[in-house]
Amino acid sequence: MKFGAAEEAEIDELYEWFQQNPKLPKEIDRILLKRFYRCMYGDIKGTKKLIQINYGLRNKHSHIFLERDPTDSDSKQTFDYADLVPLPGLTAEGYKVNHTADTKAFFMVSDCRFNMYDGDVSTEGHLETFASGEVQIFDMNGYTLKHLSKMTFSTLRIYMAFLQEALPVHLKAIHIINCPSYLDKVVSIMKPFISREVFKLIHFHTVSLDSLYEHVPRSILPEEYGGNGGKLADLKAQLMAELSRKREYLMDPNHWKVGGEKENAERRRWPFK
Structure with a gap:
């Protein structure tokens, strides 16, 4: 299965929403974002809710989800x-x-x-x-x-x-x-x-x-x-x-840690194509 143009556009919009949300990390891998979207059968509202729950639990329990190193x-x-x-x-x-x-x-x-x-x-x-x-x-x-x-x-x-x-x-x-x-x-x-x-x-x-x-x-x-x-x-x-x-x-806080207000201008932009 392949994402069509309409689905890719919705993923683009979700990524923009993700970056602008101060209660989420700075970055999210595009494939991971697609997983959230697929998991909620393309329901944008449901996808956003699942993402917020996911990162909320991660940051609430940082000793499991953030303070990690696969080689330690x-x-x-x-x-x-x-x-x-x-x-x-x-x-x-x-x-x-x-x-x-x-x-x-x-x-x-x-x-x-x-x-x-x-x-x-x-x-x-x-x-x-x-x-x-x-x-x-x-x-x-x-x-x-x-x-x-x-x-x-x-x-x-x-x-x-x-x-x-x-x-x-x-x-x-x-x-x-x-x-x-x-x-x-x-x-x-x-x-x-x-x-x-x-x-x-x-x-x-x-x-x-x-x-x-x-x-x-x-x-x-x-x-x-x-x-x-x-x-x-x-x-x-x-x-x-x-x-x-x-x-x-896995250890990059930009992908997992919720910080303060986001600075969009200083962030790496998404390589859409």
Whole structure:
């Protein structure tokens, strides 16, 4: 799918509005702006509201969304023990699948992905592919009651609020695999932070991965999960390389931090064409 002239004009207008809004950062990546627009099905008013909620939550919780570096020791520790990998391709419904874990690192990975198209970009046709939804997979293998006792409720609350209210893509499903015997305790902790609508999207896979395959095609799952999407280590290496390339973007306050009154004349203008 490709944005037509009318849609591109509306994106131009949204960008001008973004730059002139003192309650928003100085800059926004054009692809990210298109994601917000697509997520709200081209509804300008809805797009503006979603953008304001997104950046409002980011700046309210700066320790998660602003004070970050994908190459620092904390991030390295997270990526060493957790695999936060966007899986290749899309489901038959056009959904993007993510193998997820730690909160702060998860949102860095999301922001890195959200300024790219979800499909191949043709140099000739400039194909613009955005996923029509988001599917998350949480692997609880190795997760113990000790981990549960260390869970920070404030962080869980922020994560769920952003996921449900501010993400520029529609959440379609959450799959929890390798569920432990104490699953009821995990659910009792999470449930107060999850809306009824989102809770209906959660699928618990307690016996095997066969039930997961009914929702997520094996063609995009890593080999370690019975799929044909490549080795998890290779997918993770690609992600780490992309995070390194986009480190400056992820840490640039002009893209994320809400400051004082904006000085339009001093700002870098948008390269429309």
